[in-house]
């Protein structure tokens with residue numbers, strides 16, 4: 001998607017809100033959130049000029065997006081949401097990062113992987129799905145030269161089982177100072193990644209996903225219950241983490 | 242202006258539109274103490290609309306006045322505070338507190354929210370209760386105009402409009418959301434945790450318009466049209482039906498600058514039709 005302004009602004013972990021229908025008041029009425037997978041750059045100078053999104057067709061809105069032809073326009077709001085904390089500097093600096101992805105959660109992690117590499121941090125990818133076909137866009141991460149751990153529930157690719165098994169082994173085997181876990185995917189997966197991080201005493205960031213109305217903190221629709229027993233908006237960039 | 246609960250505390254939209262271009266901002270319903278709201282899922286999209294059961298989540302009046310109002314006051318627009326409560330005393334407490342806060346143009350008494358158990362509900366079952374809460378709030382609301390926001394979930398809205406006018410309301414906002422429901426047929430479970438929710442958006446516009454028209458015929462105080470307004474033409478319909486102003490709600494969620502576009506569109510319409518004062522349109526319906 002050609003969108004230089006957003007391409008320039010976007011930070012790892014952020015998303016855009018797309019109006020899927022042609023007319024602003026057409027159905028589906030509400031915009032749909034999609035993570036910014038990658039930033040497209042001009043060949044020579046490398047200036048940001050566009051957004052690369054990963055769209056899984058699940059309903060009316062995503063189907064409309066998937067049916068778009070080159071040259072058609074989409075109304076984009078964003079970038080939205082609180083970016084990942086990436087942080088040489090804080091907490092003694094990250095020397096290794098575990099990127100834990102399930103399904104389309106992978107879309108939130110590629111910009112992050114690139115940024116970490118730029119900062120001299122070595123990310124390791126843990127990527128799980130039901131079958132090999134779910135593990136899309138692996139080649140992007142492989143091209144960055146990351147260590148990768150794949151898991152599928154039907155053993156069609158990588159290790160059989162859940163992505164948290166190799167993550168657990170990895171965290172167990174390392175000196176854990178300077179390790180940070182970043183997770184995006186189904187709730188159960190993020191919960192497991194979080195629990196492992198607690199167990200191994202490494203910081204963990206999760207990118208929560210909820211049915212979203214506006215992404216502006218206005219409708220209060222995407223709230224998630226957190227430990228302080230308050231509701232905070234998923235990824236909207238406010239409230240306590 | 243923008244409708245309560247659809248524009249946060251206003252400042253959240255400042256980078257997306259010119260807040261000075263609209264007549265006012267009605268902020269999210271505020272109670273004296275913060276309220277956590279309902280467990281999710283809280284929203285569900287329907288044809289040309291949405292259901293919500295937020296449950297009055299808000300930061301409380303003190304935080305609003307110290308953390309939000311100062312930034313909001315910098316804009317040259319009118320700030321109206323929507324107030325909510327579970328009991329009569331809750332309304333009085335928050336009204337009394339806000340009445341003394343500089344920078345507020347009016348209070349909007351929300352006696353019509355469908356998403357809180359018992360909350361406000363008796364006030365929209367019986368016009369006499371609506372009269373009581375309006376009269377008592379008006380008494381503590383010495384400095385500020387008091388608007389009352391009516392529920393569409395009644396048989397005859399004119400009765401409620403008249404009761405509130407009699408009780409001293411300075412204006413009426415018509416309407417709040419309609420109680421609705423949606424079901425996930427695979428799980429046979431309601432789409433909203435709260436089971437029912439308030440329907441808003443373009444889907445409710447014909448009903449809102451009818452109720453505004455009825456309310457306008459029942460009272461002399463200004464009626465503010467709310468419900469499904471997303472375009473200039475929608476706004477004009479409400480004005481022609483008798484509304485003195487309009488509020489834009491759900492449209493803000495997917496078109497954050499909708500209210501500004503409508504304000505500009507209205508000015509445009511007046512210019513095009515050589516109308517000197519927008520009030521000339523108000524109630525000009527020919528039947």
Ligand SMILES: Cc1cc2nc3c(=O)[nH]c(=O)nc-3n(C[C@H](O)[C@H](O)[C@H](O)COP(=O)(O)OP(=O)(O)OC[C@H]3O[C@@H](n4cnc5c(N)ncnc54)[C@H](O)[C@@H]3O)c2cc1C
Nearest residue numbers: 032033034035054055056058059060061062104107210211
């Ligand atoms: C911050 C954020 C980032 C996202 N990033 C991506 C991404 O990069 N790529 C991608 O393919 N998807 C992403 N999603 C999910 C995507 O937004 C939804 O799949 C999309 O909104 C569905 O819209 P629809 O009109 O196609 O389906 P709908 O008709 O709205 O729904 C169809 C089905 O999808 C489910 N669904 C709706 N919204 C969500 C949601 N937010 N999360 C999970 N399930 C949902 C519904 O419950 C329903 O079963 C993201 C969601 C969030 C909140």
Ligand SMILES: Cc1cc2nc3c(=O)[nH]c(=O)nc-3n(C[C@H](O)[C@H](O)[C@H](O)COP(=O)(O)O)c2cc1C
Nearest residue numbers: 244245246270293351416417441442468469490491
């Ligand atoms: C998510 C959401 C939250 C709302 N919160 C409030 C509120 O706090 N107080 C109130 O009086 N009305 C509230 N409303 C009702 C709106 O202000 C408005 O009356 C209603 O949505 C109809 O207008 P619309 O169709 O333009 O949205 C809320 C509506 C929505 C959709």
